[in-house]
Amino acid sequence: MTTTVTLPAQRDLIDGQWSVPAELPEAPLCHPDTGEPLQARTQTAPDAVHRAIAAAESLHRKGSWRTSPITDRIAFLRRVAAALEARLDEIAAADSLTSGVVRTVTGMFADGLPDVFRAAATRLAAEPGEQSLSGSTGPVRLLHLPWGPTAVIAPWNASTFTVAKKTAFALAAGAPVIAKPSGWAPSGPVLFAEVLAGAIADAEAPPALFQLVHGDSETGQLLAQDSRIRALAFTGGRVAGAEIARAAAGHSTALQLELGSNNPVVVRADADVAATADALVAGFTKLNGQWCESPGSVFVPAELHDALRDAILDQLRTIRLGSCLDPTSTMGPQANRPQFDRVADAVKRLTQHGATATSTTGLPDLPGWFHAPAVVHDADPGDTLDELFGPVLTLHRTHSDREAVELANRCHTGLAGYVFGADLDAALALGAQLDCGEVKINGTSVLDLHPESTQGFWGGSGTGAHGDAELLRFFRGARIVGVDNPAFPI
16 A cells, blocks of 8 residues: 655744755655655755854843743743644654654654653753752852753654654753754654744744754754754764764763664573563564664573574564555555665675574565564674664574673663563563663563653763653753852862
8 A cells, every 4th residue: 555645845944934945966755665756855055054053042142032931931832732733643644754664653653742842841840940059158049051052963763753852851941942854854843843833933932942954964063063052962873973972072062862772682581482572573673673772682592592583483474564654554664775775784794694584574565665574593693783773683592691691781782671581570680780771671662661761871872861851951051159158268
């Protein structure tokens, strides 16, 4: 099943004004089901990017948003949440076409967008950013204030959700935002920007409060290297993240970098093989394998290896790989041709080194970028250190929990880890040894473990953390103001 779809026009939003960025001549956006070109990718002109930065800096200097009453900011965030409700279907459809993720799943992400803004409002009400302390000779106030103009750079997977969540909490902190989605997934963020622009106009808020620019690494570099950008949240690959960090290093921009991670799985000898297989298949086919916390390298006791492999392959037979717009599909195509090629090349490289790759999921009769989920076994663990970022799971035999943890921590990991076992105390103890910011026991869900969850980005997987509390704190800096004590001895 495919359908004729028109993506929304890509437009820049700069200081309240819409304009059309230049089209790029190569590699258009294509329908992932068919490879049919849908729309040219675009690039915002450098002078337009600088105008956006100047508008954001001017707004921050004037202080009309950062000094606005907390109640006004909360009311605005709730206004945006309400306005988003009417556009969720459009956003979900656009996100499906630019990611290949099935429409039923992008719909769940879209449905969560209003809640993101409500959560930011709730967090701001709980942490308004000012605390009165008792000084020895007079009042002391501990303030948490916005760093300044903020850039949000989002990836092509879950692009709209990433832009929305980071934007919501930056606005709550009092910062103006310039968002740049991936050039491969601009459509949902454009629809989101339309909602923001409408809410800004209705609330008579400053037009530079939220701005949108387009492009790939060139636009991202312009934002990162500009000293007027005082905070930058980037989600994407490790190579691009390192480039952003280098560009921003000269002026000490506050950085939150959520990068790639090969997320290890440790299966203990007492694990339920069938339940483990079900959870792993759900995890590494979720979002078509295109999510940064997808299970990657699985370390399993040698005596369970073959049974687990066979159980995973049995479960993969139930996956219905098909059109991203077909409501009966449970998995869709890879997002774009470069992504498909990366996954296919990674599997080919492993098999050339002696590994075996197996899949039992049927391919649809469609010409798009469909990659069947694959189980790779008998690979050297040294060949699977990096994140594959696709529907590929590697299985490795181990002979003890200790060996499994050592191999897991050699992976280029840091975001997420998984442990499967019947003895929950033992599984929790083992999970605490994995060098990852979040370790889930007996499951592979996308959702946080707890409403107050905080997940640090360990090792090369980034800097900072996410979780609602951490996100609001990232966009603000501490400033303490008070009456000094002249009697202090030094």
